[in-house]
Amino acid sequence: MLTWEFPPRIVGDMAYYAERLAEELARKKVDVTVVTFHEAPYAREEVSDRLVVHRVPNPVGPHVSVVTWALSLTAEVQRILSNVLYDESRRIDLVDVHEWQFVVAAVGLKKAFGLPFVITLHSLEAQRSNDSSSPLSSCINGLEWLGTYECQLLIAKSPSMKSEVERVHKLPSSKIRVVAQNPQSWLKQTLQTYQEALRLHPSGG
Amino acid sequence: MAEPGVMMLSWEFPPRIIGGIAPHVNNLSRNLVRKGTRVHVVTCDYPGAPEYEEVEGIKVHRVDAYKFPTPDFATWVSMMNVNLSIKAAEIMKTHKDEIRLLHAHDWLVANASIGLKHMFRVPLIATMHSTEYGRRRGIHNDYQRMISSTEAWLTREAWRVICCSNYMASEVSNALSVPSNRIDMIPNGVNLQVFEGEYGREAFRAKFALPSEKLVLFVGRLVHEKGVGMLVDAIPRILQRVDAKFVIVGEGYLKEQLLARVEELGVTHKTFISGFLDTSTVKHLFRTADVCVVPSLYEPFGIVALEAMAAKSTLVTTGSGGLGEIVEHDKHGVVVYPSAESIAWGVTRVLVDPAYADRLRQAAYERVTSAYRWDNIASTTLEVYRRVTAEYVAGQWKPKQRNLVRPGGTSF
Numbered sequence: 061m062l063t064w065e066f067p068p069r070i071v072g073d074m075a076y077y078a079e080r081l082a083e084e085l086a087r088k089k090v091d092v093t094v095v096t097f098h099e100a101p102y103a104r105e106e107v108s109d110r111l112v113v114h115r116v117p118n119p120v121g122p123h124v125s126v127v128t129w130a131l132s133l134t135a136e137v138q139r140i141l142s143n144v145l146y147d148e149s150r151r152i153d154l155v156d157v158h159e160w161q162f163v164v165a166a167v168g169l170k171k172a173f174g175l176p177f178v179i180t181l182h183s184l185e186a187q188r189s190n191d192s193s194s195p196l197s198s199c200i201n202g203l204e205w206l207g208t209y210e211c212q213l214l215i216a217k218s219p220s221m222k223s224e225v226e227r228v229h230k231l232p233s234s235k236i237r238v239v240a241q242n243p244q245s246w247l248k249q250t251l252q253t254y255q256e257a258l259r260l261h262p263s264g265g
Numbered sequence: 266m267a268e269p270g271v272m273m274l275s276w277e278f279p280p281r282i283i284g285g286i287a288p289h290v291n292n293l294s295r296n297l298v299r300k301g302t303r304v305h306v307v308t309c310d311y312p313g314a315p316e317y318e319e320v321e322g323i324k325v326h327r328v329d330a331y332k333f334p335t336p337d338f339a340t341w342v343s344m345m346n347v348n349l350s351i352k353a354a355e356i357m358k359t360h361k362d363e364i365r366l367l368h369a370h371d372w373l374v375a376n377a378s379i380g381l382k383h384m385f386r387v388p389l390i391a392t393m394h395s396t397e398y399g400r401r402r403g404i405h406n407d408y409q410r411m412i413s414s415t416e417a418w419l420t421r422e423a424w425r426v427i428c429c430s431n432y433m434a435s436e437v438s439n440a441l442s443v444p445s446n447r448i449d450m451i452p453n454g455v456n457l458q459v460f461e462g463e464y465g466r467e468a469f470r471a472k473f474a475l476p477s478e479k480l481v482l483f484v485g486r487l488v489h490e491k492g493v494g495m496l497v498d499a500i501p502r503i504l505q506r507v508d509a510k511f512v513i514v515g516e517g518y519l520k521e522q523l524l525a526r527v528e529e530l531g532v533t534h535k536t537f538i539s540g541f542l543d544t545s546t547v548k549h550l551f552r553t554a555d556v557c558v559v560p561s562l563y564e565p566f567g568i569v570a571l572e573a574m575a576a577k578s579t580l581v582t583t584g585s586g587g588l589g590e591i592v593e594h595d596k597h598g599v600v601v602y603p604s605a606e607s608i609a610w611g612v613t614r615v616l617v618d619p620a621y622a623d624r625l626r627q628a629a630y631e632r633v634t635s636a637y638r639w640d641n642i643a644s645t646t647l648e649v650y651r652r653v654t655a656e657y658v659a660g661q662w663k664p665k666q667r668n669l670v671r672p673g674g675t676s677f
Contacts, residue, residue, distance in 0.1 A: 119379075120414045122407045124339050131343040132415065135380035142383040146664050164347050165380075171354035172384035195334035199344055202333065206347070 062137060062155060062162040064130070066096035066113065074182050078158060084247050086110035091151055093144055095137050095162075102140075112150065114140045127199045130161040137165040145173060153263045154254055156180060156215075160200055163207035170210060176261035178253060179207040180215040186228045205229050212257035215239050215250065269365040269654050270303035272353065272381075274374040276345065278325060281311035285453075285568060286370050286394055291323075292454060296643030298322035302650075303363055307353045309345060328352045339411060342373055350377035357385050366390060366650055372397075372412060375419040382422060386664045388657045390649065391423035393433065395565045398440035402563070417441040424653045427646070429453045429566045430587030436565070449649050452590075454639040455571040459548055470553050473537065474510035479616050481509050482554035482578065484547060484569055485561070487517030487538075492560030492583060495605045497523055500532045502609035507616045511536045512554070514547060551576035555622070556615045560601075560608055564588050570598075571637050574629040579622040581611040591637075597629040 061082060065075040082092045091110055098115035105113045116136045123129040144150055155177035157166040166177040185204055189197040208214055208229045214236045216222040222236045237256075239249040273294060277287040294304045304323050309330035310316070316327050328348045335341040357364055367389045369378035382389040397412040398404055404413050420426050420443045427449050428434040434448045474480045481503070485491040493513060500511055513523070513536065520538065527536045542550070551557065557573035557580055564586035571591065573580050580598030582588050594600035601611035615622045635641075657663060 119418045120411060122411055122414075124337055124408050124411055127335075127340050128343045128411065131346065131376055132418070135376050135383070138380040139383035142386070146386060164350070167351055168354050168380055168384055171351060171358060172381075195336045196340070198333050199335055199340060202344070203347070 061092060061094045061158070062096075062165055063094065063158040064097050064133075064161040066094055066115075069096070069098055069115075074158060077182070081156075081247075081250065082111055082113075083107075085251075088247070088251065090251075093141070093150060093152055095140050095165075097133060097161075114144075116140055125196055125199075127196060127203075130203075131164060134162060134165045134168075137162050138168050141165070141169060142172075154178065154258055156254070157207065157211075158182065160185065160204040160207060163203050163210075167206060167210045174261075174264045176212045176257050176263065177210070178213050178215060178257050179211040180217075181208075181221065181225060182217065184221075184224055184228055187224065201228075208235075211235075212260045213237055213253055215253055217241060269650055270305070270360070270363040271297070271366040271368050271650065272357065272364045273304060273306045273368045273370065274349065274353065274378050275306060275308050275370040276330075276342075276373040278306055278308040278327075280314055281309055284394075285566075288456075289392075289394070289453060290370055291320075292456060292639045293643060293646060294323045295321050296639045297646065299640075300643055300647060302647065305356060305360070305364060307349060307356065309349075326352060326356060337408070339408065343376060346374065346376035349374065350380050353377060353381055354384065357381060357387070361385075365654060368392070369419060369423070370394065372415040372419055375415050375422075379419065379422045386662065388424040388653045389422055390425050390427065390653060391419050392427040392429075393420065393437050393441075394429065395433070396436055396440045399433075399436050399563065399565060413440065417443075420447075423447075424656070425449055425649055427451050427649065430590050432586045432590065433565045449645075451642055451645045451649070452637055453566050453568055453571070454637050454642045455568070455575045455633060456639065457575050457634065460552055460572075460576040464549050464552070466553060469549050473512055473550070473553070477508055478535075479507055479509040479555040480553055481511045481612060481616075482550055482557045482573075483511070483513045483515075483560075484550070484557070484572075485515050485559070487513070487515050487519040487523060489519065490561060490563040491515075491517075492562050492603060493517075493519065493523065494526070495603060495608055496558050496560050497526050497530070497536070498605035499609035499612065500527070500536060501530050502605070503612050503616070504532065504535060506613045509535065509555075509612075509616065512550060513538045514540075514542050514550065516541050548572075548576070551578050554578045556581055556612055558582070558608065558612060559588060560603065561585050561588060562603055567591055571633055574598075574626075574633040575637075577626050577630050579615050579626045580629060581608065581615060583608075591632075592629070596625070597632050598625055 063078040065071045067075050067079050082094050085092050094113040103115045118133045119136050120132040155166045158180045169175045185200040186192045208231050216238050222238050225231050237253045239246050275290045277283045279291050297304050307326045310327040318325050331344040369391045371394050397409050401409050404410050420441050434450050437443050438445045557578040559570050559582040567588040583603045584600040592598040599611040601607040
């Protein structure tokens with residue numbers, strides 16, 4: 061799981077979502093490796109047998125834009141996950157990337173290791189930005205699009221989000237799965253989406 | 266034994282030429298190919314240039330360089346690296362047994378190179394052509410700090426760092442905190458063939474100077490650090506002793522100022538500030554000039570001096586930066602102080618004594634043909650490649666298992 065926020069670093073609601081997802085998956089006996097950003101030196105935390113969190117600082121600083129920030133961090137995320145794959149016996153079959161920040165890391169890992177990925181979009185740049193035609197927003201929008209284009213499946217958290225993604229990124233609706241935030245079904249639906257993505261693109265293929 | 270295959274990452278490659286990296290990567294790659302190394306170059310696209318081609322055995326892959334608007338150059342570089350890294354990853358994947366080394370040129374390809382290094386566990390070598398610290402004469406704002414920090418990151422991730430002069434090696438070591446024992450100095454080279462062949466010297470010379478005039482040449486950007494202002498100030502002093510025409514080739518923010526200064530000094534009829542000229546005219550000028558002046562105040566390497574030497578023009582230079590390592594005073598050229606008086610003395614010394622000038626340019630030509638041949642540079646680079654490969658093979662970092670991802674039977 062690639063997420064730019066994860067407790068204790070909480071920027072918005074996504075940190076809680078990512079943490080809950082990681083813990084619930086681990087409870088379902090799925091090996092979960094989380095790579096996230098943190099300003100302190102690199103640390104690997106073994107939360108449990110099933111859940112390991114890697115916290116990486118940015119190798120470059122200061123930064124001139126959030127795009128340069130995310131993209132130098134990308135190489136570091138690729139480094140950490142490559143190390144897990146090469147040196148640890150932990151298995152990774154699928155990547156779930158949250159938001160646009162680490163999309164390029166997921167795409168690189170897909171090209172290099174044949175790892176399929178799912179992207180979970182919590183919101184869209186076109187909605188967040190007050191000027192989505194600005195040069196910086198168009199870069200972010202482009203990275204977001206790259207994620208929707210290269211992923212096996214996209215998880216949207218509501219039907220309205222699904223139609224927004226279809227509209228903004230011209231994505232066929234067959235590529236999108238809606239996982240509603242219903243306590244009874246969200247985890248089951250997320251796992252189903254993962255399994256479907258793996259059927260579409262088996263690991264290593 | 267087949268040499269290890271290498272993937273070069275460079276933001277410019279002919280026909281896309283922005284600065285010195287394009288000709289450097291081109292010449293280095295060509296000569297590596299001649300020695301049996303398989304070379305892939307991954308670079309930015311250029312109008313009319315194919316997405317893939319083989320140029321003298323070099324496999325050149327061109328990537329969409331991201332042409333949407335970006336807020337600043339550094340953000341563009343990041344976006345360009347996205348496309349570069351995805352394309353390069355596809356190439357690495359399909360040429361897994363062929364490409365055993367990554368060779369990055371400058372911070373402009375840092376993001377892509379470092380990600381690829383780790384995903385494919387292939388050693389990375391970085392050539393630092395200059396540093397932000399040197400280009401800006403210090404680091405003055407966050408934008409420059411970010412670039413400098415990226416340079417430091419790239420040199421940390423590189424197995425070996427290559428610099429083109431001892432001057433650059435110490436700048437990289439000081440500005441980026443790279444231990445000097447991780448730096449290899451391999452000089453830049455010059456392509457001798459481009460200065461050979463018949464070009465109609467007399468007719469060509471007549472376009473620039475009268476038969477009675479000596480021809481004094483400057484080639485470079487018209488900016489402060491190239492010292493061209495001092496050369497212009499030296500013109501009246503030189504004209505007191507010899508009749509000469511001064512040809513100043515290049516563009517830059519100083520152009521208007523220089524034109525005004527030439528007029529103020531009353532030497533308009535003896536000076537030609539030409540602006541940009543096409544490559545072949547510049548090459549011919551090097552061959553025609555009686556003296557070539559390189560009065561730089563800052564020069565990471567000084568390729569212009571090599572070109573003058575290869576064209577058998579006599580050199581007068583301040584010897585700053587890398588220039589001082591190329592030219593020894595009184596042996597391969599005249600080394601002067603960075604002042605109009607000293608430049609005037611040096612140029613006059615060469616122009617009034619043709620026998621002395623001949624001795625210098627002969628020695629300079631011999632030096633350039635021995636120490637700065639691309640053939641030799643490629644051989645030295647190969648030694649670095651072999652060293653890195655041997656250390657990699659002996660070390661613990663190489664992948665332990667071949668099959669990383671076990672297909673089928675997931676844990677879900």
